[in-house]
Amino acid sequence: MLPLVEFPELVQHYAPFFREVFSAEALIEFERYISGLIVSENKTVDGINRLFIHESRNQSSLNRLLSESPYALETLNQARLDLLASLPGTQMKPKGVFSVDDTLLTHYGLNFEQIAKLWDHVSGSYVWAHDLVTLHYSDDDTDYPVLFQLWEPVDLEKLEQGMRAAQVPIKASKEALKETDPQKWRGYLLGVWQRRQKAHPEIRELYDSKLIIVQKMLEQWLKTHPDEQRPVTFDNWFTQPAFCRFLDQTLKLPYVGTLAETDKVNLKTGQETLKAFAARLKGEHLQALQQKGQPVFHKIRIPYKGEQETYYSYCRSHQIHNFGKQRLVINYRQADLSDNPTFFISNRLFWHAPGITRIRRHRWPVEVYHEEGKDEGLDQYQLRGFSAIQRHVAGELRSTPSPWFIRSCVPPNTTRSFANGFNSNSRSSLRVALLSGVELLRLKFCGAWPFSSAQVWFKGSLYSKRCLP
DSSP: OOOBSSOOHHHHHHGGGGTTTSOHHHHHHHHHHHHHHHHOSOOSHHHHHTTBSTTOOOHHHHHHHHHTOOOOHHHHHHHHHHHHHTSTTTSOOTTOEEEEEEEEEEOOSSOSTTOEEEEETTTTEEEEEEEEEEEEEEOSSOEEEEEEEEEOOOOHHHHHHHHHHTTOOOOGGGTTHHHHOHHHHHHHHHHHHHHTTTTOGGGGGGOOOHHHHHHHHHHHHHHHOTTOOOOEEOOTTTOOHHHHHIIIIISOOOEEEEEOTTSEEEETTEEEEHHHHHHHHHHHHHHHHHTTOOOSSEEEEEEETTEEEEEEEEEEEEEETTTEEEEEEEEESSTTOOSOOEEEEESOTTOOHHHHHHHHHTTHHHHHHHHHHHHTTTTOOOOOSHHHHHHHHHHHHHHOOOHHHHHHTSOTTSOHHHHHTTTTOHHHHHHHHHHHOOGGGGOOOOTTTTSOOOOOOOOSSTTOOTTOO
16 A cells, blocks of 8 residues: 555545544544545554554554544534535435434454344344444435444343332243343343333333434434424334334324335235235236226336436325334336335325335435445454444544545546446545546545535536535
8 A cells, every 4th residue: 555645635625624623633633544544445543554654653643542532422423414514515405314224343253342243134144243323314416324323232230220120020030041041031131121111211221222222313313403304214123113103203203114025914804914915916906907997006206316216106004013004105116016015104194105215215325335334444443442443433434435426526528437437446446546646636526525425516627626615
């Protein structure tokens, strides 16, 4: 890796927005760390530190930034959000959507604070990992994380003591599981904690599950933005009755959740799985088409990130088992309904299929953001302390570029071949751009990169600074 003789121009330009967060010395370390996360292939503190000729220092300085510097993550994140709100390309839009998701940051070894053995649905096995929970914003022009937090495993001793203090009954017959089967004891205790929260609301504070983390994030956002009633969308894991009721009844927020084919709909003829229900509707639809009757599934088109997408949708209000009355949407992508259906629900019973489908489509960017983050070092830390790991995550989420954003920043009169080079490996191409010294590299990236994936075109000449705020 070629050394850095100065901070990348992008870092130099945006660093002043964070001046109030850090002391003068800490701001330099912040610039060094962000520069290294953008440019370096080696994301460790030592690997980043070895990049620098300019501002060359002992790596302990970077370690102190992550483990000892007194800045608050909340203040740093608010500075980022203020920056995004100040730029037209990344300001939140009226049709913007919040999504929630989590991702595993896999590591090997037990010497990391708060690491846990968690199920990885990608590999189909249990892995040692930290779990990052994210509240993400998306519209047709941009997307970026709004709030994020690392989940912490439950402290079973604290949970048991807290529930006993709240007079929550714990079966004496189950206590032997502490020694004979700790996993079953953990499952039993968490089950009691979950079921008893309605009768004993004080025990909710004993443990922050992923669902509670998301609830607190949304409460925090609404406290400072009470007039922004944005819809929230999420995948099947987060589509749980208690969470949906919290959004609907407590926060008064619209939501679009995701059901599995095994979930059930309550009909006048009895209860039926969504898989069977969709199959029956499909049969009725195909028969109606043969007889030139009214179709069951209707063709809809939705806008998404500058494109138009087509779906074939069924939309009606139904009683969904455990959820109550919901607006149910069943979507196919193929006109002959030959693909597998997807199932969405919403608490807004007057919404139609295009609106619900558009909102649910904006859940995908958080998946892409997590995967790009891992490609660029989100999970490549060797830090052991939990607070230091959280600071690394905060830094990495501020430095990860989106390939389609970088492509969009190439001026219309520039050959697209250069832009398309970012398709397969955005960070690799960016390293070449930052270090090779060719004239094209002097152009300024508009919008809020590296803090978002805003799509903003240049104005003026190739070297114009008019696009900078």
